[in-house]
Each structure stands twice: as structure tokens, then as C-alpha cells.
Amino acid sequence: MRTDADRGRPARSVRSRSGRVLLAGWLLAAVAVVPGGVWAADEAPGNEEAAGKKPGADWQSWHANNDVADMASVQRGARNFTSYCVGCHSLKYERWSRLGTDLAIPVNLLQQELLPPGDKATEYILTSMPAADAALWFGKTPPDLSLMARARGRDYLYQFLETFYVDPTRQTGANNLRLPTAAMPDVLSELAGLKRAVFRNVTAGAAVGQAAEGQVFDHFEQLAPGRLTAAEFDGFVRDTVNFLDYVSEPTQTARRALGVWVVLFLLVFTWLAWLVKREYWKDVH
Numbered sequence: 160m161r162t163d164a165d166r167g168r169p170a171r172s173v174r175s176r177s178g179r180v181l182l183a184g185w186l187l188a189a190v191a192v193v194p195g196g197v198w199a200a201d202e203a204p205g206n207e208e209a210a211g212k213k214p215g216a217d218w219q220s221w222h223a224n225n226d227v228a229d230m231a232s233v234q235r236g237a238r239n240f241t242s243y244c245v246g247c248h249s250l251k252y253e254r255w256s257r258l259g260t261d262l263a264i265p266v267n268l269l270q271q272e273l274l275p276p277g278d279k280a281t282e283y284i285l286t287s288m289p290a291a292d293a294a295l296w297f298g299k300t301p302p303d304l305s306l307m308a309r310a311r312g313r314d315y316l317y318q319f320l321e322t323f324y325v326d327p328t329r330q331t332g333a334n335n336l337r338l339p340t341a342a343m344p345d346v347l348s349e350l351a352g353l354k355r356a357v358f359r360n361v362t363a364g365a366a367v368g369q370a371a372e373g374q375v376f377d378h379f380e381q382l383a384p385g386r387l388t389a390a391e392f393d394g395f396v397r398d399t400v401n402f403l404d405y406v407s408e409p410t411q412t413a414r415r416a417l418g419v420w421v422v423l424f425l426l427v428f429t430w431l432a433w434l435v436k437r438e439y440w441k442d443v444h
Contacts, residue, residue: 204321204393213378214354215322218336223317225401228412234262236402239395241273243346244304247293250284252305253406258284261409297331297342308407313400320347320396324356325382336376351392352385 204214204221227233237258240250259269259280269280275287290300308316319337323345326334333345336356358374387395405411 204389214381215336215356215379216377218318218322218376221314221318221321223313223397223400223404225313225317225397225404227401227405229401230262232398232401233405234264235395236398236400236405237262237264237273239399240402244399245275245284245286247286247288247301247343248304249286250305250406251303253284253409254280255282255284256280257409261405297344299342301343304403304406306407308400308404313404316400316403317396320399321393323348323351324354324379326356347392347395348385350385350387350395353382354379355382356380 204218225232255269255274255278258264258273259266264273266280274280286301288301293300315337319335319341322336323333324336325332325345329340331342331344333341333348334356335341335343357377357380359377361373361375385392408414
């Protein structure tokens with residue numbers, strides 16, 4: 160025979176499980192509204208010397224830390240792209256008109272400052288460089304960058320643009336730590352200046368009697384200054400990566416904002432469903 164205490168156990172179990180569901184939902188909502196990671200003061204390339212580190216020594220730990228909700232940054236990135244990138248790279252899934260609308264750029268300013276001569280706002284953002292000529296000059300056709308931030312990741316793009324260095328053995332006169340033997344020349348050298356990569360010799364496999372000599376990157380050495388300081392160039396690169404992140408998914412800011420409301424709706428719906436279930440099952444227990 161069931162006692163009153165036994166009859167109360169299922170109800171408490173239901174309440175306990177429902178409470179855990181609601182708690183998990185609230186935690187999910189909290190995570191959804193937390194912004195990207197916070198930068199430590201010494202993580203940016205321009206702050207390494209102040210932190211007692213060699214320039215570029217920990218380049219693999221650099222993070223873009225961009226925010227597509229920062230409209231001013233994305234606008235500056237659009238300016239950077241049209242000034243330094245669109246000559247070789249296309250954004251074949253983005254129209255100039257969509258760019259102007261999303262970034263709140265007036266039509267006359269879009270026409271005067273961003274659109275190449277002869278292009279219309281309704282056209283896609285395409286390079287004027289013929290693919291055959293690009294393949295002949297660089298050895299391969301420069302890739303379309305519409306989805307590059309999603310394919311490679313924002314940190315990859317940031318590290319790539321920050322780690323060019325002088326390499327006389329290369330046809331372009333430059334090389335890259337993130338993508339060795341890259342076909343792309345260092346188009347931003349006038350802004351960042353020229354720097355040399357310093358490597359150090361290491362011995363691998365000595366413990367097993369198969370020692371092999373090799374070289375690993377140690378730090379950058381500045382050869383000539385650029386038009387921008389290290390901090391200014393870092394901001395330039397971040398803005399450019401921010402723009403490419405926006406282009407990879409133009410609706411991501413709206414999607415994230417809507418996602419918070421969807422999670423809140425699900426929480427309320429879960430609570431109402433739990434009340435209905437309790438009402439139906441109260442006579443069973």
C-alpha cells in the first residue's frame with residue numbers, strides 16, 4: 160500500500176527535473192549574450208615588447224577578437240578592403256548595395272568612395288583582375304574571400320595578415336608564417352614596414368639517437384618602419400578581419416540578437432508545459 164510520502168515522490172522528482180531544465184535554459188541564455196573573449200593587455204602584437212617578449216615570438220596565440228556588431232570597425236574594414244584587396248580578391252556573394260545598406264553607408268558616399276569606376280551598386284563585388292593574368296603573375300588565381308572567415312577562421316586571417324616578412328628567395332620578395340610559401344605579396348608592407356624573420360637552430364630526436372637539425376621561428380626584426388605604428392597597424396588588420404567576418408555571414412548580428420529571444424521563449428514555454436503537466440498528473444499521484 161502506498162503511503163502519502165510515496166505519493167509525493169514522483170511530484171518532487173518532476174519538480175527537480177523541471178528545475179534542472181529551467182536552470183540549463185537560463186545558463187544557455189546567459190552564454191548566448193556573453194560577448195567574445197577579453198584580450199589580455201600583452202596579447203596584441205604591438206604590446207609584446209612592453210611585456211618583455213620578442214616581437215612575434217608567440218604569434219600562434221594571437222586572436223582577432225573582432226566584433227561584427229562594431230559598425231565603425233566594419234566600415235573601416237570595408238574601406239581597407241576596397242583600398243588594398245579588391246584589386247585581386249572578389250566577394251562574389253556580396254553586392255555593393257547590400258554592403259551599403261548593412262553598413263549604413265549613404266548611396267552617394269558608396270558611389271564616390273567604394274565602387275570601382277563603371278560599377279553599379281547592384282553588382283557583386285568582383286575584382287577587375289583577369290583570372291588568367293593573376294594565375295600567370297602569382298602562380299595561382301587569388302581566392303574569393305566571401306566565405307574565407309568561415310572556412311579558415313578569423314584568427315587564421317588575423318595571423319596571416321600580421322606575419323608577413325621579407326624573404327629574398329621568394330618571387331614576391333615576401334613570405335608568411337601562417338601560410339609558408341604564400342603566393343600573395345606583402346601588400347600591406349607600406350603600412351606595417353619591412354621586417355625580417357629570425358630563426359634559431361634546434362636539434363630534434365636526440366633522445367632516440369636520430370638527431371636532426373632544423374630551424375624554428377624565434378622573432379621578428381624590424382628593417383624599415385611603415386606609415387603606421389604597430390598599434391595602428393594592428394587596428395587596421397582587426398578592422399579588415401572584422402569586415403571579412405561580416406561578409407561571411409551578413410545576418411549574423413541579427414541572428415544572435417534573435418537567438419536570445421528564442422531561448423527566452425523556450426524557457427517560458429517549458430515553464431508553461433510543466434504547469435500543464437502538473438495539472439494533468441496531479442490526480443494520478
